[in-house]
Amino acid sequence: MKQAKSTTSRRSFLKVSALASGGIMLSFNFWAEAKPLPGKQLTDSKDWVELNGYIKITPDNVIKILNPNPEFGQNVMTTLPMIVAEELDADWQKVVVEMGPHDNVKLGPQFTGGSNSTRMYWKPLRDAGAAVRQMLMQAAAQTWSVPAEEVTTKAGMLYHEKSGKSGTYGDFASKASVIPVPKGVKLKDPKDFKIVRNSKKNVEGLKIVTGKPLFGLDYTQEGMLIAMIEHPPAFGMKLKSFDASETLKMPGIKDVFGQKLYEDGYEQAGFDTRTFNDLLVVVGKTTWEVMNARKKLKVTWEPISESKETIAGFRGKREVIVPAGLESTSTQLAKMVEYSKMPAEQLRKDGDPETAFKNAAQIIERTYTAPFLAHNCMEPMNFFAHVTDDSALLIGPHQAPGWIEPTLSKILNLPVDKIEIRMARMGGGFGLRAYGHYVTEAALISKKIKAPVKLVYSREDDMTYGIYRPMYTATYRAALDANKNLIAFHLKGGGIPEHAVHANRFPAGAIDNYLAEGWAIPSNITIGAFRAPGSNFNGATEQAFLDELAEAMGKDPIDFRLELLKRAKENPVGKNNEYDVDRYAGVLNLIKEKSGWNNPENKKYSRGVAAYFCHNSYAAHVIDMLKKDGKPYVERVFSTIDCGIVVNPDAATNMVQGAVVDGIGNALYGELTHKDGVPEQNNFNRYRMIRMREAPKSIEVHFVENNIDPTGLGEPPFPPVFAAVANALYKSMGKRFYSQPFSKEIGGA
Amino acid sequence: MAVFNLNINGTKQQVDVDPKTPVLWVLREHLNLTGTKYGCGVAACGACTIHLDGTAVRSCQLPVVAIGSKAVTTIEGLSENGDHRLQKAWLEHDVPQCGYCQGGQVMSAAALLKSKPSPTDEDIDAAMSGNICRCGTYVRIKAAIKTAAKL
Numbered sequence: 001m002k003q004a005k006s007t008t009s010r011r012s013f014l015k016v017s018a019l020a021s022g023g024i025m026l027s028f029n030f031w032a033e034a035k036p037l038p039g040k041q042l043t044d045s046k047d048w049v050e051l052n053g054y055i056k057i058t059p060d061n062v063i064k065i066l067n068p069n070p071e072f073g074q075n076v077m078t079t080l081p082m083i084v085a086e087e088l089d090a091d092w093q094k095v096v097v098e099m100g101p102h103d104n105v106k107l108g109p110q111f112t113g114g115s116n117s118t119r120m121y122w123k124p125l126r127d128a129g130a131a132v133r134q135m136l137m138q139a140a141a142q143t144w145s146v147p148a149e150e151v152t153t154k155a156g157m158l159y160h161e162k163s164g165k166s167g168t169y170g171d172f173a174s175k176a177s178v179i180p181v182p183k184g185v186k187l188k189d190p191k192d193f194k195i196v197r198n199s200k201k202n203v204e205g206l207k208i209v210t211g212k213p214l215f216g217l218d219y220t221q222e223g224m225l226i227a228m229i230e231h232p233p234a235f236g237m238k239l240k241s242f243d244a245s246e247t248l249k250m251p252g253i254k255d256v257f258g259q260k261l262y263e264d265g266y267e268q269a270g271f272d273t274r275t276f277n278d279l280l281v282v283v284g285k286t287t288w289e290v291m292n293a294r295k296k297l298k299v300t301w302e303p304i305s306e307s308k309e310t311i312a313g314f315r316g317k318r319e320v321i322v323p324a325g326l327e328s329t330s331t332q333l334a335k336m337v338e339y340s341k342m343p344a345e346q347l348r349k350d351g352d353p354e355t356a357f358k359n360a361a362q363i364i365e366r367t368y369t370a371p372f373l374a375h376n377c378m379e380p381m382n383f384f385a386h387v388t389d390d391s392a393l394l395i396g397p398h399q400a401p402g403w404i405e406p407t408l409s410k411i412l413n414l415p416v417d418k419i420e421i422r423m424a425r426m427g428g429g430f431g432l433r434a435y436g437h438y439v440t441e442a443a444l445i446s447k448k449i450k451a452p453v454k455l456v457y458s459r460e461d462d463m464t465y466g467i468y469r470p471m472y473t474a475t476y477r478a479a480l481d482a483n484k485n486l487i488a489f490h491l492k493g494g495g496i497p498e499h500a501v502h503a504n505r506f507p508a509g510a511i512d513n514y515l516a517e518g519w520a521i522p523s524n525i526t527i528g529a530f531r532a533p534g535s536n537f538n539g540a541t542e543q544a545f546l547d548e549l550a551e552a553m554g555k556d557p558i559d560f561r562l563e564l565l566k567r568a569k570e571n572p573v574g575k576n577n578e579y580d581v582d583r584y585a586g587v588l589n590l591i592k593e594k595s596g597w598n599n600p601e602n603k604k605y606s607r608g609v610a611a612y613f614c615h616n617s618y619a620a621h622v623i624d625m626l627k628k629d630g631k632p633y634v635e636r637v638f639s640t641i642d643c644g645i646v647v648n649p650d651a652a653t654n655m656v657q658g659a660v661v662d663g664i665g666n667a668l669y670g671e672l673t674h675k676d677g678v679p680e681q682n683n684f685n686r687y688r689m690i691r692m693r694e695a696p697k698s699i700e701v702h703f704v705e706n707n708i709d710p711t712g713l714g715e716p717p718f719p720p721v722f723a724a725v726a727n728a729l730y731k732s733m734g735k736r737f738y739s740q741p742f743s744k745e746i747g748g749a
Numbered sequence: 750m751a752v753f754n755l756n757i758n759g760t761k762q763q764v765d766v767d768p769k770t771p772v773l774w775v776l777r778e779h780l781n782l783t784g785t786k787y788g789c790g791v792a793a794c795g796a797c798t799i800h801l802d803g804t805a806v807r808s809c810q811l812p813v814v815a816i817g818s819k820a821v822t823t824i825e826g827l828s829e830n831g832d833h834r835l836q837k838a839w840l841e842h843d844v845p846q847c848g849y850c851q852g853g854q855v856m857s858a859a860a861l862l863k864s865k866p867s868p869t870d871e872d873i874d875a876a877m878s879g880n881i882c883r884c885g886t887y888v889r890i891k892a893a894i895k896t897a898a899k900l
Contacts, residue, residue, distance in 0.1 A: 073847030073884050201843050208848035209839045209855055210831040211784015211824035218783035251750070251767065287787075288767075288774040378788050378796060378849040378883045427786075427849030428883050459789045650843055654889065658846055661885025684793035684881060693874035695887035 053106060054084055054128045061156055061170030063090050066100035068107040069117045070399055071204075072429035073658075074714050075651040076117045078203045080125060082647055083118075086195040087129030087188060090169070091156035097203045102421040104402040110423075111400035113434050113529065115615035115712025118647055122710050130185040132176070136169050139176035143167075155194075190645060190707045199650035204425065216396035216424040217382045217456065224384070224452045225254060227445045228290045228461070230280040230297055234677030235466065235525045236326045237301040239278040246296035247282060252289030256282050256297070259444055261437065262411075270313030271403045273435040275466040275526040281445055287456050304524065320497075321522045326677035329471075332496055333369065335521055336473045339494055340367070344519035347503035350574040351513035353479075356488035360479035364552055368476075368541040370740040372496075372672040373469035373530055374687060379427020380462040383442035386452035387412055392419045392443060393452075397426035397433055404436035408443055431529035432467055463687060464679040468672055469530035471496040472537040476545040479513070484553045486564075488513035493538070497523040500537035505613060506584060507546070509577035510564035525674065531662065532715035535614035539719025540667070540740070543610035544726040548736060557609050557727070558592050579613040586704050587611055587620040587640045594702045595622035595638035606632065608728025610720035615712030617643040618704075621660065623696075623724040625732045631746065632732040634664055634725070637699040641717055644708035656717045657699040663721020665690025668743045688743075753813055757782070758826025768814035773797045775813050776823060784824035784852045788881070795880030798853040799823050805860035807879075824852035827859060835859055838897035846884035854880050858894050867898050 056064040065081035081097045084090075100107050108124060133153060140158040141148035144165050152159045159166045190197075207214055232238055244256035259279045262268070280299065284290040309320045357363060383396035392412055398404065401421040409416045426433055442455035457465070472495040479488035489511045493501035503516035530536065550560035562585055567573075569581040588611050596602050597609070605624035612619055622638040637660050646652045669688035673680045681687035726737050729746070737745055755762045757780060764779045771790075776782040776799070785808055788796030792807035799808045800822040827833045835855050845851045854877070861868055861876040868876070873891050882890065 073845075075846070199843075201840060202845060204848065205840045205843065205845060206831050206836075208845045208851050209824075209836040210828075211782075211852045213783045215783075215786075215849060217787065218777075220778075220781065220783075286774065286778045288770050288778070291790075292767075376883055378786070378794070378847065378881065380787070426847060428847045430883075459791075654843060654846060654886065657888055658885035661887055662883075665885070683791050684789045685791050689794075689881045689883070690885070690887075691879075691881060692877040692887045692890070695885070695891075697870070697888075699888050 054100070054125065055088065055132050057169050057173040059170045059173065061168035062094055062096060063088070063156065063169065064096045064098060066098055066107070068100045068110055069121060070110065070112045070401070070423050070426065071099070072112050072397070072399060072426035072433065074112065074117055074655060075202060075648065076112070078200055079118060079648045079651060080121050081203070082195050082200055083122060083125040084129040086193055087126045088133050089153040089155065092195050092200060094156055099423055102401050102423055110402055111434070112429060113399050113431070115617070115715040118710045119616065119712060126187050127185065130187055131181055134182050134185050135176040135179045136172050138179050139172040140167060143172065143175065196645065196647050197649065200648055202651065214425040215379050215427050216384065217379055217427070219384050219395050219424065219454065221452055224454055225283050225285065225449065226287045226290050227281055227283045227442070227453050227455045228287075228294060228458065229441060229455070230282065230294055230299060231276045231461065231465065232301050234301075234326055235275070235674070236304055236324060236677040238276065238304050239280055240300040240302040242280055242300070243298040246298070247293045250289065250293035250296060252285040253293045254283045254285070255449060256280070257448065259448060261441060261444065268309060268311045269403070269407055270311060271400065271434055271436050272311075272407050272440070273437040273467055273526060273528065275437070279441060283445070283449055283453065290456075291458060322524050323522050325524070327523060327525060328675050329371070329673040332471060332674075336369070336471070336494060336496070339519055339521055340473060340475055340492065342519070344492055344494070344517040347501055347516040347518050348508060348574070349515050350508070350511070351488075353488045353490055353513040353515040356513040357477065357479045357490065359481075360487065361482040362480040362484075362552070363477060364480070364549060365475065365477045366545055366548065366736075366738060367473065368544065368738045369473045370471065370537050370540070371670070372471045372525065372527075373666060373670045374463050374672045374681070375428070375430040375432035375467070375530060376463065376684075376687065376689065377426070377428030377430060377432060380459055381433075381438040381457040381465075382455055383439045384452070384454045385442040385446035387443050387447040388450075390414070390418060393422075394419070394439060394443060395422040395424060396439070396442070397424050397429070398439060399426070399429045399431075399434040403434065404439050407436055407440060411440060412443055412447060430531045431533065435467055435528055459684070460682040463672075464682050466526035467528035468525065469536065470498050470500070470527045472500045474500065474537070474541045476541065478545070478549050480553065486511060486549065486553065490515045491542070492517045492519075494519040494521070496521045496525070497527060500534040502534055502538045502578070502614070504576045504578045505538065506568070506579050507542070507564050509572045509574055509579075510568040512573055514573065531659075532614055532718045535612065535715070535719045536722070539610075539612035539614065540722030540726070543612060543720055543723030544736075547608070547610070547723070547727040547730070558588055558597060561588055561611060579618075583618045583642045583704070584611065584613055587618045587642050590640040590702055590704055591620040591622055591638060594640060594700065597622065605635065606728050606732035608724040608726065608731060610723035610727060612716065612720040614719060615715045617641065617711040617713060617716035619656075619717040619720055621717070621720055621724040623664075623721070623728040625728045627732065632729060633694065634696045634728070637696045639699060639701045639717060640704065641701065641713070642704035642706070643713045643716065644706065644710045646703045647710060649703065652703070652713055653701040655713055656701045659714070659717035660699050660721050661690055661695050663718050664696070664725055665694070667722040667725040667740055668694070669741050671741050751814070753816070755813075755816060756818065756820045758822055759820075764813070766813060769812045772799065772808040772811045772813055772816065772821065776808065782823050782825050786849055786853060788850065788853075794850070795857060796850050796853040798856040798880065800856060800860060803860065803863060805857050824856055827855065833859065834897040834900035835862065835893065838893040838900065841896060842889045842893040844886050844889040844893050846886055850880060850882045854882065854890055858890070858897070861894070862898060868894065
């Protein structure tokens with residue numbers, strides 16, 4: 001995170017060019033005079049100078065590539081620079097990777113979310129690498145007085161075969177920097193890829209396993225104070241008054257004060273979360289001292305009254321009702337049952353589902369529920385802020401600093417160019433770190449105390465703050481005719497405070513009569529994006545229902561899905577079907593093959609299959625369960641994914657394996673319940689997380705090979721895991737499971 | 750407040766803190782050794798795992814006054830150059846995703862290999878189930894431990 005400054009003088013200069021594709025400004029600045037010290041390793045050094053743009057090259061042919069996007073474990077620090085290096089035709093061994101500065105003008109959107117990192121940077125980064133390569137080739141051609149088209153490159157070297165001349169990229173870096181940036185440079189044919197599609201180790205691996213300070217919570221600087229916020233013990237409560245006299249007597253404590261997050265009437269941007277607006281802030285010298293001193297606070301909380309919030313998000317302005325009251329899980333479940341019987345918003349309708357259900361020979365109806373889930377990033381929320389009258393420096397873990405920057409500008413009354421945000425490696429995100437409350441809180445606290453400060457959430461603060469995955473329910477109905485043909489399908493989904501229905505996803509498009517509806521119950525328990533939002537329930541339930549349907553129809557569950565897909569391909573029903581039939585069928589066919597689905601040897605396993613499409617990619621899993629002491633457990637998993645070109649295969653495999661473990665864990669154990677507004681789980685001794693002993697022995701991942709530009713990866717494999725678990729449990733226990741987390745019904749397996 | 754003379758990663762360190770201060774925060778905020786992570790504060794996640802005379806302990810629940818003359822090893826002190834066999838195996842298997850829990854995982858695994866040089870799956874499950882990995886890298890952690898056991 002430290003920005004290296006150079007004492008060497010600048011000889012070359014900056015060029016800026018707008019790329020047609022991603023709207024990204026690309027800057028090149030070749031450093032002709034910054035020489036690495038003799039024998040120096042390829043690590044960060046004072047010889048590097050911080051510049052804008054993606055690529056820097058020294059005369060010694062060391063290439064630095066800046067990763068533009070926030071890193072939260074999806075491995076963009078390695079994967080995105082690989083894309084640049086591929087088109088640059090660099091020697092990966094000579095590439096140094098560094099986290100880029102936060103600058104949405106020069107480095108693009110810089111957000112981690114929606115499984116977009118690789119997808120959105122693929123083309124711009126290829127263009128960036130290819131343009132520099134061409135400039136180097138032109139520089140070499142001019143120097144050698146040969147036609148540019150006769151110059152070739154290989155692993156960071158330039159060659160002219162006829163004359164036998166050669167040189168390094170570094171030799172021509174300075175000269176290349178005065179060549180205008182070419183546009184529309186031809187990109188490599190995927191068959192010529194040398195770096196992309198070849199696994200590269202995590203460039204931060206050594207730092208991670210030796211405990212280097214990479215994370216926001218590790219950040220410190222001279223004079224930095226620690227702040228913590230005491231928030232209400234329950235949703236539906238707010239701060240009334242406090243007595244801090246005892247707290248202020250505690251060692252190390254500097255200040256205790258009340259602070260409003262947003263002023264009255266503030267119009268929230270889409271990611272301006274505020275579970276609690278009246279903050280009670282304790283500031284001290286060290287985290288432990290502040291944690292201790294908080295226990296001495298005497299606070300009076302009071303119930304909130306109903307309010308309306310105006311949120312101006314990506315999809316325009318909307319009003320959100322925040323009801324009063326202290327909610328409990330039991331009453332929420334009862335309320336969901338009540339709402340599920342009432343008319344709902346129609347989201348999609350094909351054919352005449354009402355008549356089809358009336359004429360059905362058999363109707364299968366099943367209702368599913370799932371609880372709120374906490375993200376539980378291993379690194380609790382935190383952010384460093386140093387706000388002065390004319391500038392602000394913010395350092396920490398965030399998935400999309402650019403979404404929070406305008407809010408900071410408004411609240412701190414500072415122009416955006418006076419706000420510097422540095423992106424720390426995140427100890428997980430899972431969607432939670434796309435929200436801005438903790439960043440804004442840190443900035444306001446620093447402004448108030450006029451000092452550099454790190455805001456730290458304790459685990460309890462983090463787990464009980466809200467921004468949870470919503471609580472969901474869905475009722476699925478299927479109509480079969482006398483010949484057991486599927487003639488109608490009805491999905492009615494609801495949630496607190498939003499539903500999970502993706503109306504245009506499979507099996508929409510494959511069934512003549514189709515109806516999807518949704519409803520929602522307002523709540524003062526706040527929610528936010530959680531790995532594959534909506535999909536994580538939609539996929540979990542739809543794929544469990546299809547399994548049951550296949551059984552009722554006497555069909556193999558994979559073949560049944562393939563039949564539906566065939567129908568959607570040959571004679572699609574309705575419009576706006578989101579999925580690509582062939583890619584969907586592709587992962588199913590591959591899982592059938594790779595899992596040995598029809599192999600008699602696998603009969604000893606209780607096997608559950610599920611597939612799903614979301615975030616532009618396709619995933620399927622087969623989960624194999626066995627029993628130990630009479631209780632089922634996941635022995636092994638097969639996964640197939642179509643996410644287009646896989647840039648860094650082993651890292652991609654790791655992420656799919658992680659999604660599988662995450663899915664098994666949340667399906668079996670994940671649950672955040674409430675009693676009178678109070679979260680009943682506030683730490684890992686009460687919130688059950690999947691652990692080593694419950695993880696599968698093996699997770700075999702196979703990617704569909706094609707030349708489609710990369711699509712999503714972090715989220716797509718997650719939703720179908722829940723259903724594969726449910727379907728395998730049925731085979732193991734002879735009983736269907738409809739309510740997550742399943743471990744409750746199994747009996748603590 | 751009281752002065753404590755500690756043996757951290759083979760070096761004598763002196764701190765002046767409240768005797769009840771957990772070793773986790775002494776390491777992180779008084780000695781600037783931030784490789785030991787705060788994850789839960791209740792010894793339920795393992796991110797703060799260190800060695801006390803070679804035994805894996807959760808430093809978030811260990812008051813500094815309880816250490817006495819015992820030697821503390823943190824992830825920063827596990828090896829000179831990041832070349833402990835577990836660190837090598839971790840890199841070979843490219844274990845980390847976000848990386849936050851991995852220091853604690855490596856420390857728990859190092860203590861395991863000391864007491865059981867050739868651990869079975871069950872040994873690994875027992876020794877490592879106190880360490881949560883939210884990213885779900887368990888399969889790779891297990892593979893890396895097995896690799897390291899052979900190095």
